[in-house]
Amino acid sequence: MSWIQLLLIVGLVLLGFLAGLVLRNKLFGRLFFTGMFLLGIIFVVWPDLTTALAQLIGVNRGTDLLLYLLIIAVFFGGLCIVAKCRQQDRRMTLLIRKLAIRDSEINPK
Amino acid sequence: MDSIFIVIPSYNEGEVLRDTVSSLQSLPYEIVVVDDGSKVDSRLMLAGLRVHYLRHPLNLGQGAALQTGMDYALEKGADAxxxxxADGQHxxxxxxxxxxxxxxxxDVVLGSRFLRASDLEHVPKGKRLLLRGAKIINGIFTGIWLTDAHNGFRALNRKALEAIDLTENRMAHATEILSLIKAAKLKVQEVPVTIRYTEYSQAKGQKWTNSINILIDLILSKLF
Incomplete structure (x- = not known):
């Protein structure tokens, strides 16, 4: 095993723990990310696997396959954040509305 | 109908807000100004006037300000x-x-500049074209085909107030309100209105580029 593989594995393990910590009370998210990081470690240890997999589904190189998956993951993640932002905006609006009504004044001096 | 509330959203309006509210003083209606987090304190503009003053601690947008005003009016028992x-164009x-x-x-009454030829003459030429486009977009998105779009002069009865809850904080609320009317099966009527285009309201009003933003807001709202 080369030093770069070792470094990647250490990184993936740390990220896996971090994801587990951040995703409190989210079993599905924890399982998903643990699975992803395990898969990552497997690909790091046996790099030829990605190419074999890519060729199996008609993509030439393993790096290409990873790139395609990465693009999908980035967009999906981005959209999740946008949806979350809209939800937060909505909550903030309701809070501000409550404050405005609570602090309303009749005939201000 | 006894209890009628006029809701005026205001953002960074100056003297013109005072003029508008002053002109409404003699009418037997409650006046609600919703200051949408203006940088200047519009409360100062309203000193001594008969008015309900509400202020968003942060700027949210005109749709949010209207909804705050409507919630407040409902709470105070408004019939309509x-x-x-705020800028004196109505x-x-x-x-x-x-x-x-x-x-x-x-249940809902919407003002239209396209029902009388004399009203249409007040609308600048470039704006007419934009409004025709907006009408079509409204129709496609909401299924309600009107003669005008987005002039902001509306009346709603209590049934409509209870059914409508605007979630589009910014300008896309004007189309959203039509979707909500359709969903709640409210009875809509258009009435002719004269809109005064002063230099001030023109400058304050929307640039045509903003209508593209409204369109994007609408599409986003359909997606999420």
Whole structure:
């Protein structure tokens, strides 16, 4: 095993723990990310696997396959954040509305 | 209908807000100004006037300000709410037309600049084209085909107030309100209104580029 593989594995393990910590009370998210990081470690240890997999589904190189998956993951993640932002905006609006009504004044001096 | 509330959203309006609210003082209606987190304190503009003053601690947008005003009016037992602009482009002499339409059974009354040729003459040429486009977009998105779009002069009865909850904080609320009307099966009527285009309201009003933003807001709202 080369030093770069070792470094990647250490990184993936740390990220896996971090994801587990951040995703409190989210079993599905924890399982998903643990699975992803395990898969990552497997690909790091046996790099030829990605190419074999890519060729199996008609993509030439393993790096290409990873790139395609990465693009999908980035967009999906981005959209999740946008949806979350809209939800937060909505909550903030309701809070501000409550404050405005609570602090309303009749005939201000 | 006894209790009628005029809701005026205001963002960074100066003297013109005072002029608008002053002109409404003699009418037997409650006036609600919703200051949408203006940088200047519009409360100072309203000193000594008969008005309900509400302020968003942060700027949210016109749709949010209207909804705050409507929630407040409902809480105070309003029978009807009128949406009125702060910048003096709406004519208070049109208000009875709106209330008559409500009395005659409409749940929501929308002002239109396209029902009388004389009103249309006040609309700048470039704006007419934009409004025609907006009408079509409204129709496609909401299934309600009107003669005008987005002039902000509306009246809603209590049934409509209870059914409508605007979640589009910014300008896309004007199309959203039509979707909500359709969903709640409210009875809509258009009445002719005269809109005054002053230099001030033109400068404050929307640039055409903003209509593209509204369109994007609408598409986003359909997606999420």
């Amino acid at each position: 709410v009128i949406h009125f602009d 004519d208070l002499n049109d208000i009875p037309t709106f209330l008559n339409a409500l009395e005659n059974g409409a």
